[in-house]
Amino acid sequence: MSDSPISSTTSALDIARLVGGTEAIVVRTDDPLHALAERAVANPSCRVLSVVDGHDRLVGLVRVTDLLEDIFLKVVPEESLGAIDDVEDALRYARHLGARTAADVMQEPAWVHADDDLRTVFHRLRMSGLNGLPVTDAERRVVAYLDQLELLMAWVETTGREVLLAPQDKASPDEPTA
Amino acid sequence: MTIEVIAAAAIFVVTYALIASERVDKTLAALAGGLAMVLVGVLDQEGAFAGVDLNVIFLLAGMMVMANVVRRTGVFGWMAVRAARLASADPYRILVVMSLVTALASAFLDNVTTVVLIGPVTLFLAAGLGMNPMPLIISEILASNIGGAATLIGDPPNILIGSAAGLDFNAFLIHLAPLMAILMGVYLVVARWLFRSQLVVDADRSRTLLALDERQMIGDPGLLRRSLIVLGLTLVGFVLHGPLGYEPATVALTGAVALMLLTRQDPREVLREVEWPTLFFFVGLFMLVTGLIEVGVVEAAARLVADVTGGALGATTFLVLWVSGGASAVIDNIPYAATMTPLVAQLHAGHGADADVLWWALAIGTDLGGNATIIGASANVVLAALSEREGHRISFMTYLRYGLPVTVGMLVLSSLYLWIRYPL
Numbered sequence: 099m100s101d102s103p104i105s106s107t108t109s110a111l112d113i114a115r116l117v118g119g120t121e122a123i124v125v126r127t128d129d130p131l132h133a134l135a136e137r138a139v140a141n142p143s144c145r146v147l148s149v150v151d152g153h154d155r156l157v158g159l160v161r162v163t164d165l166l167e168d169i170f171l172k173v174v175p176e177e178s179l180g181a182i183d184d185v186e187d188a189l190r191y192a193r194h195l196g197a198r199t200a201a202d203v204m205q206e207p208a209w210v211h212a213d214d215d216l217r218t219v220f221h222r223l224r225m226s227g228l229n230g231l232p233v234t235d236a237e238r239r240v241v242a243y244l245d246q247l248e249l250l251m252a253w254v255e256t257t258g259r260e261v262l263l264a265p266q267d268k269a270s271p272d273e274p275t276a
Numbered sequence: 277m278t279i280e281v282i283a284a285a286a287i288f289v290v291t292y293a294l295i296a297s298e299r300v301d302k303t304l305a306a307l308a309g310g311l312a313m314v315l316v317g318v319l320d321q322e323g324a325f326a327g328v329d330l331n332v333i334f335l336l337a338g339m340m341v342m343a344n345v346v347r348r349t350g351v352f353g354w355m356a357v358r359a360a361r362l363a364s365a366d367p368y369r370i371l372v373v374m375s376l377v378t379a380l381a382s383a384f385l386d387n388v389t390t391v392v393l394i395g396p397v398t399l400f401l402a403a404g405l406g407m408n409p410m411p412l413i414i415s416e417i418l419a420s421n422i423g424g425a426a427t428l429i430g431d432p433p434n435i436l437i438g439s440a441a442g443l444d445f446n447a448f449l450i451h452l453a454p455l456m457a458i459l460m461g462v463y464l465v466v467a468r469w470l471f472r473s474q475l476v477v478d479a480d481r482s483r484t485l486l487a488l489d490e491r492q493m494i495g496d497p498g499l500l501r502r503s504l505i506v507l508g509l510t511l512v513g514f515v516l517h518g519p520l521g522y523e524p525a526t527v528a529l530t531g532a533v534a535l536m537l538l539t540r541q542d543p544r545e546v547l548r549e550v551e552w553p554t555l556f557f558f559v560g561l562f563m564l565v566t567g568l569i570e571v572g573v574v575e576a577a578a579r580l581v582a583d584v585t586g587g588a589l590g591a592t593t594f595l596v597l598w599v600s601g602g603a604s605a606v607i608d609n610i611p612y613a614a615t616m617t618p619l620v621a622q623l624h625a626g627h628g629a630d631a632d633v634l635w636w637a638l639a640i641g642t643d644l645g646g647n648a649t650i651i652g653a654s655a656n657v658v659l660a661a662l663s664e665r666e667g668h669r670i671s672f673m674t675y676l677r678y679g680l681p682v683t684v685g686m687l688v689l690s691s692l693y694l695w696i697r698y699p700l
Contacts, residue, residue, distance in 0.1 A: 182353075182392065183348055192665035195396075196403075
């Protein structure tokens with residue numbers, strides 16, 4: 099086990115400071131999609147963008163994969179149009195086609211509070227199905243970002259569970275090895 | 277009036293009200309209504325099941341299977357992009373070609389499948405050209421219902437009418453397709469004036485459209501080739517089914533099975549996508565209407581119509597046409613057609629050999645009435661939803677401003693057509 103200072107009671111904000119280094123990408127609701135893409139390119143390790151209102155409060159999230167989808171279907175339209183074969187596909191396409199700003203593509207916000215402990219952080223990440231979550235203060239302003247993969251790797255090192263990720267030794271103790 | 281008549285009429289009215297109000301899923305409402313006819317003793321089970329027209333059910337199922345396979349080929353998207361490129365960046369020409377592609381596809385596929393394939397291409401073209409898609413979307417709604425009315429397989433009411441009246445594919449082609457071609461042509465001329473202030477594009481953006489490559493729309497050329505061969509042969513089968521003595525359902529099912537065999541589709545996957553709720557909706561409606569026929573309500577209604585029109589074929593034809601047009605504008609045209617086919621059969625029986633015009637009046641009114649309002653047909657609702665999702669809402673009243681006068685104009689032209697072509 100490493101000497102990592104992370105434990106199950108460490109707060110979300112401290113975890114973000116300790117494990118990450120990934121800076122939160124915060125955009126406004128009226129920022130155009132290409133601005134979002136530029137911010138994502140400049141900080142590729144942040145996989146979920148935080149959308150805030152005029153008071154800097156978190157109002158939505160944009161996954162980088164959704165952003166890519168939006169850009170993709172506009173620049174390679176034949177690929178997307180050719181794949182549509184039911185009403186749901188068509189409606190999804192129409193929504194993406196009409197998207198121009200962060201507000202058009204954002205989903206409902208999910209977040210962890212700065213004081214939440216590690217267990218809550220894991221729970222929220224799993225429930226959200228997102229690759230990362232913003233950490234917010236009491237006013238729901240974004241103060242940090244927690245990436246799921248970084249967090250998991252830090253936890254693996256902390257608990258010494260690397261062994262569970264290593265290939266299993268298939269040879270049974272009873273069978274002689276060559 | 278016997279207790280059975282009252283019960284049957286009450287079940288029918290309640291079921292219709294539930295379907296129209298959408299408070300209960302329409303398939304469940306129709307099945308519940310049909311079963312209620314059995315449970316209260318209006319029909320026995322044998323009679324209820326005998327009322328289900330299997331020719332209609334299997335024709336629909338066969339066409340659904342074929343549509344499910346053909347839509348995966350991307351051929352209609354290819355046609356739409358190809359046509360739009362041929363129209364360059366001229367918005368009126370785009371409106372014309374997209375409407376024609378929609379009408380053509382709707383004549384052979386169900387209207388919802390058609391607009392699902394063509395609507396997104398339309399939205400992309402409009403966005404690429406910087407224009408409001410509303411004129412294109414409204415034109416495609418109208419075109420889908422006009423195209424669907426042209427053939428036996430284009431619209432479910434036509435399938436119901438064809439089966440009940442024994443009218444084959446060629447009869448629809450001969451009697452309805454010419455009228456629909458005329459209506460389409462007239463509409464496209466009128467559309468230029470109707471949307472004169474909205475058919476404006478951003479000229480600098482036309483290269484977006486010209487850069488499209490329609491070949492990319494075809495995902496699997498082999499599937500496309502085989503699908504088109506089977507689809508072509510199925511159409512030949514529809515043309516020949518009358519002379520050969522086959523029912524349309526036999527042709528559709530043969531085409532569906534041949535398509536799955538030749539394209540090596542997994543039947544479980546293809547059949548899973550068959551619209552089973554729609555098929556059971558028809559089953560319920562057939563049982564419901566059989567109950568009405570059984571107790572004599574339909575016959576009494578036919579006598580009432582004959583009294584109103586004095587038994588004159590012309591007056592009866594126009595009454596059927598205009599009442600059907602009005603009713604289909606506000607209620608689902610499938611239950612309407614299911615109810616009206618036995619009524620028109622009664623009226624037809626009283627007029628002799630020349631009375632097929634009554635069937636054409638029913639088909640025209642039922643199919644075109646859906647153009648009047650945004651809720652008049654499923655294809656209308658889907659296209660309006662697509663436009664709204666893309667950011668261009670077409671409200672009920674906005675659509676009505678265009679749809680209602682166009683539909684009234686089409687019914688006037690249809691009346692003229694029937695009056696000139698048939699001995700009324």
